[in-house]
Amino acid sequence: MASPVTTQDKTLLASLYETIYTIRVFESEGIKLYRKGLIRGYFHPYTGEEAIAVGVCAALREQDYITSTHRGHGHCIARGADIRKMTAELLGRATGYCRGRGGSMHIADMSAGNLGANGVVGAGTPLGVGAALGTSIRGEDRVTACFTSDGAVMNGTFGEALNLAAAWSLPFVLVVENNQYAVSTPVEQTTRELDLYKRGQGMGVHSVGIDGNDVVTVYDTMQDAIGRCQAGEGPVMIECRTFRHGGHHVNDPGLYLPQDKLQHYLEHDPLTVARQYLMDAGATEAEVADIDARVEASNEDAIAFAIDSPEPDLAEFLEEVEANE
Amino acid sequence: MSNEPRTLMYREALNEALMEEMRRDDTVFVMGEGIAERGGSYKVTAGLLAEFGEKRVIDTPLAEASFTGAGIGAALTGMRPVVELLFIDFALLTLDQVINQAAKLKFMTGGQGNVPFVMRTQGGTGNGVAAQHSQSLEAIFYHAPGLNVVMPSCPHDAKGLLKTAVRHNDPVIFIEHKLLYMNEGPVPTDDYLIPFGQGDIKRRGSDVTLIAWSNMIPRSLTAADKLAAEGINVEVVDPRTLVPLDKELILDSVRRTEHVVIVQEAVRRGGVASDIASIIQAEAFDYLDAPIEIVAGLNTQIPFNLTLEAACVPQEDDIIAAVKRAVYA
Ligand SMILES: Cc1ncc(C[n+]2csc(CCOP(=O)(O)OP(=O)(O)O)c2C)c(N)n1
Ligand SMILES: [Mg+2]
Numbered sequence: 001m002a003s004p005v006t007t008q009d010k011t012l013l014a015s016l017y018e019t020i021y022t023i024r025v026f027e028s029e030g031i032k033l034y035r036k037g038l039i040r041g042y043f044h045p046y047t048g049e050e051a052i053a054v055g056v057c058a059a060l061r062e063q064d065y066i067t068s069t070h071r072g073h074g075h076c077i078a079r080g081a082d083i084r085k086m087t088a089e090l091l092g093r094a095t096g097y098c099r100g101r102g103g104s105m106h107i108a109d110m111s112a113g114n115l116g117a118n119g120v121v122g123a124g125t126p127l128g129v130g131a132a133l134g135t136s137i138r139g140e141d142r143v144t145a146c147f148t149s150d151g152a153v154m155n156g157t158f159g160e161a162l163n164l165a166a167a168w169s170l171p172f173v174l175v176v177e178n179n180q181y182a183v184s185t186p187v188e189q190t191t192r193e194l195d196l197y198k199r200g201q202g203m204g205v206h207s208v209g210i211d212g213n214d215v216v217t218v219y220d221t222m223q224d225a226i227g228r229c230q231a232g233e234g235p236v237m238i239e240c241r242t243f244r245h246g247g248h249h250v251n252d253p254g255l256y257l258p259q260d261k262l263q264h265y266l267e268h269d270p271l272t273v274a275r276q277y278l279m280d281a282g283a284t285e286a287e288v289a290d291i292d293a294r295v296e297a298s299n300e301d302a303i304a305f306a307i308d309s310p311e312p313d314l315a316e317f318l319e320e321v322e323a324n325e
Numbered sequence: 326m327s328n329e330p331r332t333l334m335y336r337e338a339l340n341e342a343l344m345e346e347m348r349r350d351d352t353v354f355v356m357g358e359g360i361a362e363r364g365g366s367y368k369v370t371a372g373l374l375a376e377f378g379e380k381r382v383i384d385t386p387l388a389e390a391s392f393t394g395a396g397i398g399a400a401l402t403g404m405r406p407v408v409e410l411l412f413i414d415f416a417l418l419t420l421d422q423v424i425n426q427a428a429k430l431k432f433m434t435g436g437q438g439n440v441p442f443v444m445r446t447q448g449g450t451g452n453g454v455a456a457q458h459s460q461s462l463e464a465i466f467y468h469a470p471g472l473n474v475v476m477p478s479c480p481h482d483a484k485g486l487l488k489t490a491v492r493h494n495d496p497v498i499f500i501e502h503k504l505l506y507m508n509e510g511p512v513p514t515d516d517y518l519i520p521f522g523q524g525d526i527k528r529r530g531s532d533v534t535l536i537a538w539s540n541m542i543p544r545s546l547t548a549a550d551k552l553a554a555e556g557i558n559v560e561v562v563d564p565r566t567l568v569p570l571d572k573e574l575i576l577d578s579v580r581r582t583e584h585v586v587i588v589q590e591a592v593r594r595g596g597v598a599s600d601i602a603s604i605i606q607a608e609a610f611d612y613l614d615a616p617i618e619i620v621a622g623l624n625t626q627i628p629f630n631l632t633l634e635a636a637c638v639p640q641e642d643d644i645i646a647a648v649k650r651a652v653y654a
Contacts, residue, residue: 040453040631092453092630103455103629119457120415121387154386156418182387184363190386256362317633321625 002216002277010281016058016215017274018291020050023074024271025299026083030073030090033303034250039090041103042119046074048213048245051270052177053078055218056145056238059226065113065131065144067124070105071177072117075147079114081107083302093309100312121182122152125161125174132165132172132235143229145173145222151182153196159203162237166203171229173222174200174237177212183248184256200237212240213270216277242270330481330511338480338512339369339445339501342487343407345516347377350405353491356383356392357409357445366411367447367506389415393444394422397496400442401430405491413448413462413500420465427496428471439494445487447501449540449590450627450638454503459627459634461539461591466498467567467600473497473521474568478542480510482565485519493521502540524571526578530558533584533652536575536601538563541588541639548644557652567597575601576609583614584651590638593621615654618647 006012027045034043046053049071057066057078068075076086081097089096089107097107108116115131118124128146135142152158153176165172176196180187187194200207206228210217218240225236243265247254275288333341347353354377355370361384364371374382385392389410396406410416416423427440450459466474475490475497477483483501490497527542528549537545542563549559562578564571579585585605587598602617620639627637 041455041629042458089629098629100630100633101456101628103453105455105457106629119455120418151387154388156388156390183359185359185384185386189384312628312630312633314632314636317628318623318636321623321637325624 002214003220006216006220007277008281010278010283012058013274013278013281014283014287014291016054016219017278017288018295019054019058019078020215020271020274021292021295022083022299023050023053023077025295026073026077026086029299029303030087031250033090038307039104040092041105042070043090043104043250044071044248045246045250046071048265048270049177049179049242050074051215051218051274052175052212052240052242053147055215056147056175056222059219059222060143060145063113063140063142065115065128065142067115067128067131067144067146068117069124069147069149069152070117070119070121071149072107073104076107076109076114076117079109079112081109081112081114083299084305087302087306088309091306091309092311093306094312095305095309121149122155122157124148125152125157129161129165129170129172132170133168136168136170141230143171143173143226143234145175147175147177149182150176150178150180150187150196153199154190162200162205162235163203165235166205169232170234172235173225173229174235176237176239177242178239179242179244181244181248181257183252195239197237197239205235205237206233207237207239209239209241212242213265213268213273215270215274328513328515330513332509333480333512334506335480335483335501335508335510336367336369336506338484339487340371341512342484342491343370343373344376346488346491347373347381352403353405353407354381354383355407355409356385356396358385358387358411360384360409365409367503369445370409389418390422393419394426397422397427397440397442400440401438405441407443407445407491410444410446412458413446414457414460416444416446416462423466423472423496423498424469428469431495432471440496441494442496443490443499444497445499445501447503449502449504450634451503453629453631453634455629456626461589461622463500463567464591464596467597471496472568473566475499475521475566476539477501477565478505478527478539478563479508480512482519482525482563484512485517486565489518489521492518500539504540508543519565521566522569522571524562524564524574526560526574527563528559528561530560530582532558532582533560533586533648534562534575534578534582535559535586535588535644535648536562536564537588538565538567539590541590544639544641545588545644548641548648551641552645552648557648559648570601572604572608575605579605579609580612583612585613586618586620586644586647586651588620588639588644589622591622592624593619594624596621615651618651620644620647
């Protein structure tokens, strides 16, 4: 699947690797902050699934839209978000993307076309179809990529929304992150057809199933999808196979995950795969170490920024509530 | 069998109710997301799979509208489902099935067929779970004729009311609170039921009637203790079921105290508190010595930040201040 053009593009591969590592560090350091009590509420790590967000968003253009999920930090970072403002939001600070009103499950970055994470599984799909509908009515060359999950595919919103996109031939790409679990429930227990992309085919949508841990495969597939959308052949459905590296959220040890499967995916880690592509394209150990150091330093900076940031002002909040009465 | 009450957590009391009802009646079954093997997010269904097997303890896909509707259809045809919705916020995905179907089937068909359907769910704010996981939405179900709405505040009531819900022949929306699951309280050993429409006086007092439900009960009881130290005796009335509502218990208390405070966590606008206030003013106007005080959530979405969150729902101090306004008015 991986195209030779991509596998020889060292600059692109370095950037893909860097973004994957940025997400990896953001999540592992975020979990530490959570354990220290600095982050409250729900925190769903994207660890192990990074290649999907990174491959998809690297292919997207500036004018494109994304919708995200409850497991949304990776989408946000891959879409170019400022991790200072993300970390501040996780800590509920005034300097966060949502000024402390949203938290992990509601981070959005509208100026970058990131229409937001979502606490309601499956709810982002119709919203994404709507964004694509708007661009189509306005006659713009913009694609909407909607991240969704295997659990969401079982929800009514999936079928209704994808069918709308198909009926209206919208420039819409449904990216299903099939990590094979909805909390503790394995996908085999909730559907008979494990190739989820076949559902899209049943609706006449160009649909493929790919290795979601291989960033180059994801990138190439997304490039192809964007081309199809531009040619008026949208929507496209891409099922990305992947696996969580741990529990559903920070407080879930994930003991129900079968060890052999987990081990398989830990070895087929999107970070390692991306690193290998980069090395194969001629990068040196020193170059990679430089990237790593830069990523780690910027994450430390983001945490320091967030911790030094003020809490939202209560009086200002109450004024807003009153104004919206 | 001795009837020495034991101390149980709210979630354990709910678990016992389900266990007992499933043993008693083979038509009772439970379904929801992660309720079987994992025993539910709050462990309310722990142990059910082992005892009753996967035909009666069903993990569902993430398909709220349809598994809820399937529960209603099963209820119509001889089963007694207890369907769990992880958060009341997601019960919004089921509203057609609940309000257009379950609540109306018996009525529309001229009384043919019962819908002994129970939806168990939980609401309220709790530790920064933000706008889509913190709502108090009882008013939506309260508003729709044909549904019973139950909101227990302690382990004893949780068990007795859930058992009644399972045996009830009409749909029941059973709303728990995420901050109550670990609360402990005495629960009798023997089999007991709490009838719907029978409220409970959680604390006797002569100066003011405070009406509250769900998690606002423990908060109001603490406030009442503090007020007692200042010489104000608060009577705390818990209707326990909002539909049907124990009007007599409320009116009787109001006639004795002549002052009323109603506390709800839900947003003020269009809330159950306003409706209870309207009932009181219509039926006990001559007894009132002061305007009815309503302490409610602000008319806002719930923010993530904990300080902002706390400002959006009634706290102990808000309750104390409202009681003083009512009494000293
Ligand atoms: C409509 C809805 N139902 C249930 C939930 C509770 N919930 C949050 S995440 C989740 C599992 C989702 O699994 P999946 O869709 O596969 O996404 P993943 O967590 O695996 O990324 C559940 C059940 C929710 N947030 N929204
Ligand atoms: Mg999943």
